[in-house]
Amino acid sequence: MFEQTFKNIDDILHKDAGCSSELDYTEQTSWMLFLKYLDDLEHTKSLEAELMAEPYTYIIDEQHRWGTWAAPKNAKGEFDHDNALTGSDLMDYVDGELFPYLKDFKKRADSPDTIEYKIGEIFGEIKNKIQSGYSLRDALEKVDELRFRSQEEKHELSHLYETKIKNMGNAGRNGGEYYTPRPLIRAMIDVLQPQIGETIYDGAAGSAGFLCEAYEYLRQGGAAGIKGKKTLSTSDLQTLQERTFYAKEKKSLAYVIAIMNMILHGIEAPNVIHTNTLGENLQDITPSQQHDIILANPPFGGKERKEVQQNFTIKTGETAFLFLQHFIKSLKPGGRAAVVIKNTFLSNTDNAAIALRKELLENCNLHTILDCPAKTFLGAGVKTVVLFFTKGEATQNIWFYQLDVGRSLGKTNPLNDNDLKDFVEKQAAAMSGSKESESEQSWSLSVESLDQTTWDLSVKNPNTPEAAPLRGPQTIIEEIIALDKESEAILGKIRGLL
Numbered sequence: 001m002f003e004q005t006f007k008n009i010d011d012i013l014h015k016d017a018g019c020s021s022e023l024d025y026t027e028q029t030s031w032m033l034f035l036k037y038l039d040d041l042e043h044t045k046s047l048e049a050e051l052m053a054e055p056y057t058y059i060i061d062e063q064h065r066w067g068t069w070a071a072p073k074n075a076k077g078e079f080d081h082d083n084a085l086t087g088s089d090l091m092d093y094v095d096g097e098l099f100p101y102l103k104d105f106k107k108r109a110d111s112p113d114t115i116e117y118k119i120g121e122i123f124g125e126i127k128n129k130i131q132s133g134y135s136l137r138d139a140l141e142k143v144d145e146l147r148f149r150s151q152e153e154k155h156e157l158s159h160l161y162e163t164k165i166k167n168m169g170n171a172g173r174n175g176g177e178y179y180t181p182r183p184l185i186r187a188m189i190d191v192l193q194p195q196i197g198e199t200i201y202d203g204a205a206g207s208a209g210f211l212c213e214a215y216e217y218l219r220q221g222g223a224a225g226i227k228g229k230k231t232l233s234t235s236d237l238q239t240l241q242e243r244t245f246y247a248k249e250k251k252s253l254a255y256v257i258a259i260m261n262m263i264l265h266g267i268e269a270p271n272v273i274h275t276n277t278l279g280e281n282l283q284d285i286t287p288s289q290q291h292d293i294i295l296a297n298p299p300f301g302g303k304e305r306k307e308v309q310q311n312f313t314i315k316t317g318e319t320a321f322l323f324l325q326h327f328i329k330s331l332k333p334g335g336r337a338a339v340v341i342k343n344t345f346l347s348n349t350d351n352a353a354i355a356l357r358k359e360l361l362e363n364c365n366l367h368t369i370l371d372c373p374a375k376t377f378l379g380a381g382v383k384t385v386v387l388f389f390t391k392g393e394a395t396q397n398i399w400f401y402q403l404d405v406g407r408s409l410g411k412t413n414p415l416n417d418n419d420l421k422d423f424v425e426k427q428a429a430a431m432s433g434s435k436e437s438e439s440e441q442s443w444s445l446s447v448e449s450l451d452q453t454t455w456d457l458s459v460k461n462p463n464t465p466e467a468a469p470l471r472g473p474q475t476i477i478e479e480i481i482a483l484d485k486e487s488e489a490i491l492g493k494i495r496g497l498l
Contacts, residue, residue, distance in 0.1 A: 002153075005145050006160045012139045018131035022168045027253050029164065030260045031126050032070075032143045033157075037263055038119070039066035040148040059116060064101055069093060071144035079141065087133040094136065099123050115269045118259055125252035125274065151266075158212075158264035165207045165257060180206070180297045180340065181376060184386070185213045187420035188295055188338035191368065191388055191427055193223050196236045198244070198292035203277040203326055205247035208258035210295035212265045215245065219266070240267075246291065247272040278304060278322050281311040282329045290332040297340035298323035300382055314359070316352035320345070324356060324387075328364060331391040337364075343371065343383045346457040357455040361447055364389040368427055371402045371459045375409035385459070388427075394447075399430040401442045402461050439463075 009029055013019040019028055042058055042065075049056035062068060074080040085093055106120025130136045147153050165179055194200055194214055202210045218240055221230035232240075245267060249255045255274045262270035302319030309315040312325050320341050327337055345353060346369070360366055368388035376384060389395075405419045422441075430437035430444070440463045450456065 002146055002156055002160060005142050006164070009139055009142045012135055012142065013130070016130050016132055016135040018129040022164070023253065024129055026164045026168050026257060027126065028129055028139075029143075030256050031122065031128070032139060033146070033161075034122060034256075034260055034263070035066055035070065036143050036146060037148045037260075038115075041268070044149065059119070061101075064098055066144075069098070070140045079144075084137065085133075086137040090133040090136055091128075094128050099128065112273060113269060113271055118269065118272075121274050122256050122259060126256050154264060154266060158261070158266075161261060161264050162209075162212075165209070165261065180209050181415045182209065182213060183415045183417045183420055184340075184372070184376065185210055185295070186217075186417060187370075187424050188386060188388075189214055189217050190223075190424045192293055192295070192336045192338055194218060194293045195222055196232070196239055196244075199246060200244055200293040200295060201246045201291035201330060202294070202296045203248045203330065204296050204298040204323055205249040205258045205272060206254050206297070208247060208249075208261045208270070208272065210297070211245045211247055211258075211267075211270075212261055214293075214295060215240065215262070215265050215267060218244070242269075245271060248275050248277045249273075250276045276308075277326060278308050278311065278319070280326070282313060282325060285326075285329050287332070290330055290335065292332055292335050294327050294331055294335065294337040294339065296323070296327060296337075300342050300384075314352050314355045316350075316356075318352065321352055321356055324360070328360065328391065333392040335391050337387070337389050337391070339387050339389075340372075340384050341387060343385045343459065346385060346459065349454060354454055357457060360387075360389065361395045361450075361455060364391050364395065365393045366395045366398055367431065369398055369400050369457070369459070370423060371400065373403055373405055373409060376415055378409075378411055378414070396447055398445045398447070398457070399427065399437065399442065400445060400459060400461070401426065402459060404441055 006029075010025050013025045013028055019025055038060065042060065046056040046058070058065070067073065069085060072080040072083045102119055102123035104120065105116045106124055109117035109120060111117065128136075130139065146157060148157065162182070168179060188210075194217070196218060200211060200214050202208070205211070219232070219237075221232055245262070247258060247270070249258055249272060252274070255272065258272050259270050262272065298320045300320055303317045304319055304322055309317065309322070312322050314321070314325060316322065324339060324341065324345075327339055331337055345357075348354075366387060366389045368386075370386040370388070372384045372386065374383055401423050403419070403423060405415065407413060409415060422439075426437045426439060426442055429435075430442070441461070443462055445457075
């Protein structure tokens with residue numbers, strides 16, 4: 001329905017001098033999409049209020065509403081080209097009036113969880129990069145073709161937007177920070193099985209893929225709903241909207257994309273805070289700030305400054321190790337987590353890595369480790385594992401699963417849901433103590449067998465057949481001589497036939 005419109009918008013932005021990459025296309029599309037969404041939302045709410053014979057107070061003043069400046073219509077409801085701003089007039093209005101007006105919403109908002117605050121936060125961070133007022137006019141007309149009125153329309157738009165985020169992830173630079181393969185996210189959710197009433201948190205939200213997939217899972221009623229055994233009540237849906245999903249994100253572009261992605265999936269006022277998660281001292285995290293579920297893929301390989309490290313018990317410059325401490329602290333007792341991390345975490349010999357493994361094993365039940373194949377994350381250049389753990393009980397045994405998809409992963413051959421089906425099924429069997437969890441790709445490790453000076457958790461599959469020993473030079477030479485003699489005999493027979 002809207003796929004061609006998205007392509008047309010990209011084509012317009014591609015020709016503009018201010019936009020040079022997939023990241024720019026997504027950023028610029030996002031602010032226009034957000035304002036069109038807001039206009040459709042206000043239209044729907046005003047109609048609902050009219051039906052109830054109640055007044056409706058618009059969030060956006062009339063002169064700055066979408067229908068006034070972006071897509072004015074004439075008496076017939078057709079696009080009014082005569083009164084539409086374009087060229088330098090449009091640029092002057094957007095940069096000089098619209099963005100400053102929207103940015104000021106943050107000062108006037110009652111609290112950070114309101115849509116008004118989100119408007120101010122987004123337009124305080126994002127900038128209009130489109131340089132031509134004529135390109136902007138063309139893009140606005142295309143965005144106006146998109147509608148957010150029905151659930152079906154929102155569903156299609158959410159899929160198209162996810163594709164844009166995926167393209168960002170494939171675009172090089174730092175695009176991979178924004179995209180975790182959705183099949184991997186869904187497998188992580190299937191293992192944790194969140195339920196309505198539990199809170200779900202991601203302190204390194206990126207494009208909010210974890211929260212969007214968790215929303216889709218719970219909107220269907222969770223594990224029971226997917227099997228057709230549960231439907232959601234109005235109260236359940238309100239809980240999903242307002243009191244389930246929480247996130248933090250440091251980077252401006254990722255924050256905007258996270259908000260837009262969650263809105264398109266159906267969460268009207270996402271609880272996403274624009275902040276440096278690691279700037280918060282662990283000691284300041286109170287029980288009221290802890291969560292039932294944590295799903296996350298923190299940045300790999302970042303380096304944090306000394307003053308940030310002071311917020312943590314185990315001090316290290318490695319960003320992912322600081323995030324892991326934050327996640328452990330942010331879990332409620334009995335809370336469950338699934339966190340993607342570099343596989344070197346399992347074996348690094350520096351003091352911080354050893355201390356963090358020890359803390360994780362002693363204070364949490366690290367019950368499952370999924371070893372992901374190379375190129376699971378396109379362009380990341382590192383191998384990863386997923387740690388599944390429950391807070392409040394020491395680890396006794398760890399069940400490992402070495403994911404082998406039987407092919408080389410890549411841009412045209414990415415991870416899919418079927419690749420992870422066996423893992424999800426065998427993991428459930430392992431947690432119930434069933435022998436069906438046993439396979440060539442899976443094994444269990446007792447914590448008692450670990451070296452307690454290093455707590456090394458390296459992935460060493462005991463089921464892998466031992467490689468045949470290499471032959472010695474003398475053996476190889478003797479085989480070459482034997483083959484030479486055999487060849488000479490065959491050639492002699494051929495000569496006899498001539």
